[in-house]
Amino acid sequence: AQKITQTQPGMFVQEKEAVTLDCTYDTSDQSYGLFWYKQPSSGEMIFLIYQGSYDEQNATEGRYSLNFQKARKSANLVISASQLGDSAMYFCAMREGYNFNKFYFGSGTKLNVKP
Amino acid sequence: DTAVSQTPKYLVTQMGNDKSIKCEQNLGHDTMYWYKQDSKKFLKIMFSYNNKELIINETVPNRFSPKSPDKAHLNLHINSLELGDSAVYFCASSRDSFKKGYTFGSGTRLTVV
Numbered sequence: 001a002q003k004i005t006q007t008q009p010g011m012f013v014q015e016k017e018a019v020t021l022d023c024t025y026d027t028s029d030q031s032y033g034l035f036w037y038k039q040p041s042s043g044e045m046i047f048l049i050y051q052g053s054y055d056e057q058n059a060t061e062g063r064y065s066l067n068f069q070k071a072r073k074s075a076n077l078v079i080s081a082s083q084l085g086d087s088a089m090y091f092c093a094m095r096e097g098y099n100f101n102k103f104y105f106g107s108g109t110k111l112n113v114k115p
Numbered sequence: 116d117t118a119v120s121q122t123p124k125y126l127v128t129q130m131g132n133d134k135s136i137k138c139e140q141n142l143g144h145d146t147m148y149w150y151k152q153d154s155k156k157f158l159k160i161m162f163s164y165n166n167k168e169l170i171i172n173e174t175v176p177n178r179f180s181p182k183s184p185d186k187a188h189l190n191l192h193i194n195s196l197e198l199g200d201s202a203v204y205f206c207a208s209s210r211d212s213f214k215k216g217y218t219f220g221s222g223t224r225l226t227v228v
Contacts (some may be wrong), residue, residue, distance in 0.1 A: 031213055032213055033213045033216070035216045037216075037219075039156070043222050043224070044219065044222065045207075045219035047216050050214070052214055091158065093216070095213040095215075100211060100212060101146065101211075102163075102171065103148075103207075103209075103216075103217055105157075105158040107155075107156070107157055108157075
């Protein structure tokens with residue numbers, strides 16, 4: 001089974017609107033971390049936000065927030081007030097407590113922000 | 116100060132050649148990784164070293180050989196390059212905790228012609 005599933009290969013959003021990028025995960029570990037990374041066309045991987053499995057509050061970092069629904073095993077990224085510079089690939093990833101040496105990545109979502 | 120630096124950024128070479136990619140991190144992280152990103156942007160782990168010891172060795176052709184002279188360096192040597200090796204190769208490092216993410220290098224775009 002896939003550890004991380006991103007079902008949206010590509011998405012469009014109008015500038016200044018909010019957008020949600022979906023991510024579901026699969027683990028039997030109680031301790032795990034969920035991450036989102038951004039990869040612009042320049043190619044570098046930029047860390048955006050982290051959510052721990054024991055965190056009761058949803059993580060927020062500026063315009064990024066993580067909608068963490070533990071029972072559903074989902075960790076969706078919400079970008080508020082989209083900007084043209086948000087156009088990029090977005091990767092959801094997970095690291096398990098039991099086997100933290102591996103970092104599981106989803107297949108990514110390509111976000112295009114329209115002016 | 117670059118946290119994870121990879122060189123070269125671009126590498127164009129002919130089939131059959133041997134090439135190396137170097138990676139260095141100055142974050143004091145315990146573990147370093149090599150990932151391959153294919154043309155569909157899928158990220159696949161290749162190798163992982165913890166304090167100079169190989170801990171992950173995924174199904175990778177043995178033409179690929181990692182070397183870690185010390186905790187701060189992880190190099191990737193590729194022998195007899197093939198067209199299918201064309202990809203972006205990322206080095207990354209992290210602390211040993213599920214609460215910590217990776218810090219990535221800027222990537223090396225390898226093109227085999």
